[in-house]
Amino acid sequence: MEAAKKGKTSAKVGELFEDMPFTKKHLFVGFVLFVVSVIEAWEMMLIIFISGSIAADFQLTPLQEGSLIGSIYLGMIPGTYIWAMIADRIGRRKTLMFSLLSFSVVSLFTPFSTGFAMLYAIRFIAGLALGGVMVAGYPYFQEMLPVKQRGKGLVYLSAGWPLGTLLAVGVTALFMGGESNIGSWRTVIVLSSLVGLWALMLRKIPESPYWLVSKGRHEEAKASIRYLSEGRIELDNQQQLWVEPIEKGNYLTIFTGKFLKLTTFQTVVNFAFAFGYWGLYTWIPTLLAQKGLSMSQSLAFLALSTLFQIPSYIVAAWLTSKYGRKKVMVSFVALAVTSGLGFAYSSDMTQLYVFNFALAFFSLGAWGVWNTWFGEIYPTYGRVAGYSFGAGAQRWANTLAPSIIGMVIGWGWAFNATVTFIQVFMVITFCIIMFIPETEGRILE
Numbered sequence: 422m423e424a425a426k427k428g429k430t431s432a433k434v435g436e437l438f439e440d441m442p443f444t445k446k447h448l449f450v451g452f453v454l455f456v457v458s459v460i461e462a463w464e465m466m467l468i469i470f471i472s473g474s475i476a477a478d479f480q481l482t483p484l485q486e487g488s489l490i491g492s493i494y495l496g497m498i499p500g501t502y503i504w505a506m507i508a509d510r511i512g513r514r515k516t517l518m519f520s521l522l523s524f525s526v527v528s529l530f531t532p533f534s535t536g537f538a539m540l541y542a543i544r545f546i547a548g549l550a551l552g553g554v555m556v557a558g559y560p561y562f563q564e565m566l567p568v569k570q571r572g573k574g575l576v577y578l579s580a581g582w583p584l585g586t587l588l589a590v591g592v593t594a595l596f597m598g599g600e601s602n603i604g605s606w607r608t609v610i611v612l613s614s615l616v617g618l619w620a621l622m623l624r625k626i627p628e629s630p631y632w633l634v635s636k637g638r639h640e641e642a643k644a645s646i647r648y649l650s651e652g653r654i655e656l657d658n659q660q661q662l663w664v665e666p667i668e669k670g671n672y673l674t675i676f677t678g679k680f681l682k683l684t685t686f687q688t689v690v691n692f693a694f695a696f697g698y699w700g701l702y703t704w705i706p707t708l709l710a711q712k713g714l715s716m717s718q719s720l721a722f723l724a725l726s727t728l729f730q731i732p733s734y735i736v737a738a739w740l741t742s743k744y745g746r747k748k749v750m751v752s753f754v755a756l757a758v759t760s761g762l763g764f765a766y767s768s769d770m771t772q773l774y775v776f777n778f779a780l781a782f783f784s785l786g787a788w789g790v791w792n793t794w795f796g797e798i799y800p801t802y803g804r805v806a807g808y809s810f811g812a813g814a815q816r817w818a819n820t821l822a823p824s825i826i827g828m829v830i831g832w833g834w835a836f837n838a839t840v841t842f843i844q845v846f847m848v849i850t851f852c853i854i855m856f857i858p859e860t861e862g863r864i865l866e
Contacts, residue, residue, distance in 0.1 A: 431661040434634050435864030437646060437654060441567040444651045450626045451574060454562050457517060457623075458578050460616055461554045462585025463592075464524065467613055468493060468544065469703065470593040471606040478606070479537055487823055490703070492541050493548035494819035500552020501816060505809030507553065512632050513561035513805070518623040520553025525617030532607035552816075556809035560796050563804070564629035565649060568864055572746065575793030576738035583730035583785065589613075590724055631801040634662045664801045675799065675807045683857070684810060687795045690853050691811040694754075694791065695818035697846035698784055701761075703823045704830065704839075711836040712773060722774075726781040733786035745861035746794040747854070753787035754851045758844055765840035784847075797860035 468490055476486040508516040527547045534540035559575060566574045596608050627649070633642035643656045656662075675684045701708075702723070709719040740749045760783055763776035799807040829839055 430659065431663060432656065433864075434631050434642070434646075434662050434664050435568075437630075437662075438566070439568045439864050440654070441646075441650050442653055443567050443570050444649065444653075446649050446651055447566060447570070447574075450565050450649070451562065451578065453622050453626055454517075454558060455578055455581050456619055457521065457554060457558055458581025459585040459588065460521070460619060461551070461558070462582040463589045463616070464528075464547075464551060464585075464613060465493065466586045467589040467593070467609065470589055471597065471609055474597060474606040475540070479540065481537060485537055487827060489537070489541060489544065491820045491823060492544040493551070494816050496545040496548025496550075497552040497555065497816045498813050498820070500549040501556045501809040501813040502552075503549070504553030505556050505805050508557045508560075508805045508809075509632075509802070512628045512636075513557045513564070514623055514626065514628045516553045516557040517561065518620045520550060520557070521617045521620035521623075523550040524554070525614045525620070526550075528610060528614040528617070531610045531614075552809075552812075555812045556805055559792050560804045560808050561629055563793070563796055564631040564801070565626075568862065569742070571797075572741040572790075572793055572861055573738040576734050576741060576789035579785075579789035579792045580731060580734035582788070583727045583734075586727050587724065590727075630662070631664055631804075634664050635801050674803045675810060680799065680803065680807070683798050684807060686853050686856050687798065687807070687811050688814045690791070690850050690857070691795070691814035692818045693846040693849040693853070694788070695815040696822045697761075697843055697850060698788070699819050700822035700826045700843045700846070701840065704826050707830060708836055708839060712767075712770075722777070725774075726777055729778045729781045730785035733782040734789045737786035737789045741790050741793070741861065745859050746790055746797075747857070747859045747861075750787050750790045750794065750854055751851065753783045753790065754847060754854065757783035757787060758847045758851060761840065761844040761847060765837045765844065794857070794860060797863070798858065 472486050472490050475481070475489065481489065504516055504520060507519075511519075524547055527543060527550050531540065531543050531547070534543060559578065562575060562578055563571060592609055592612060596612075597606065627645040628641065630642040630645045630649075633639070633645060639662050642662050643660075646654055646656065674680065705719065705723060709722060714722065737749060737753065757780055760776050760779035764773065764780055767773040767776055795811055796804055796808045826839065826843065829842060834842070
């Protein structure tokens with residue numbers, strides 16, 4: 422395999438990754454990016470757990486508290502679009518590093534807020550900074566993995582979400598929980614900001630060969646390929662590397678020609694899927710209170726649900742490499758809808774727990790597959806742009822879902838009616854993914 426490459430005058434990057442062995446270097450890259458994924462989840466979920474304490478300190482109304490929770494997500498909406506353009510200009514690795522470091526710096530100002538307006542502005546800007554982590558992380562890892570391991574690898578990367586959530590719960594409980602209280606929400610924010618220094622570890626891994634070739638930086642791309650393959654793929658100095666298509670792309674490319682339909686479908690899925698997940702889990706303590714659970718019981722319920730999400734990624738990773746993206750996601754979303762409706766109409770506490778754990782398992786397994794799938798439908802020059810537009814749709818859902826679900830709860834909707842309404846968005850997700858092409862086993866263009 423290695424010798425055949427040396428005899429050619431040119432080589433397509435995707436074909437090199439089709440033949441590339443999976444090495445310890447891939448594991449190291451995966452570890453560095455997995456921790457970034459954990460940090461991202463931690464930062465996004467933390468504000469939910471400490472918002473009550475912040476609200477008490479600043480005497481915020483429920484409306485102000487809800488808008489504060491949404492501020493970081495609102496900031497991530499323009500952040501995803503801006504960082505997508507930056508990522509295609511400066512690269513995936515630098516985008517991740519600068520995004521995470523800038524978030525850490527901005528977030529450190531949060532404890533010095535003197536009022537709601539200042540607090541909201543800082544968290545909005547922090548979200549703007551964090552947007553680059555979301556849009557660059559998954560495409561970057563996709564472009565570093567051999568074709569056969571790409572599906573599994575990306576699903577495992579998604580497992581950073583439940584671990585980050587659990588860390589956010591754990592740190593909040595350690596510093597702010599009951600008699601063991603050894604700090605405040607300010608302490609928690611400072612600690613979470615300092616964790617962003619992990620961005621410096623990104624200097625130890627190479628840039629995406631796909632992006633390097635798209636910018637004409639062939640020698641750096643060859644060095645990256647040698648690093649990832651541990652020298653098992655050798656390339657002549659005279660060999661030219663290329664990606665499809667050779668002409669330069671831009672952000673608007675994803676809205677033209679054959680990509681317009683794909684962009685429309687994946688945007689609808691991203692919004693509906695995120696609304697279905699976020700609409701439920703941001704209000705689950707309130708919804709469970711309608712079922713008679715106390716706040717502490719609701720948080721324990723949420724923590725247990727998060728634990729059930731971890732094995733879902735492992736199962737989804739194995740299944741997607743065996744049966745492909747589409748079949749696994751269709752099955753998992755269908756089972757998530759079934760579990761969600763069972764949760765809505767549970768007649769006792771046992772059913773409530775069983776159906777919610779099933780919902781957590783299947784919905785997060787589907788997220789793992791989706792995070793892999795929708796970035797693969799674009800070529801190199803449109804991958805980050807397409808991913809960012811879909812991520813922006815998710816953030817719109819993250820921003821709107823808490824307010825809309827809060828509104829229907831305020832109207833007096835019963836538990837089963839509210840949860841059923843949320844499941845409508847999961848049904849929309851199920852319908853639209855039928856029209857998105859399979860990508861399992863295909864080389865990246």
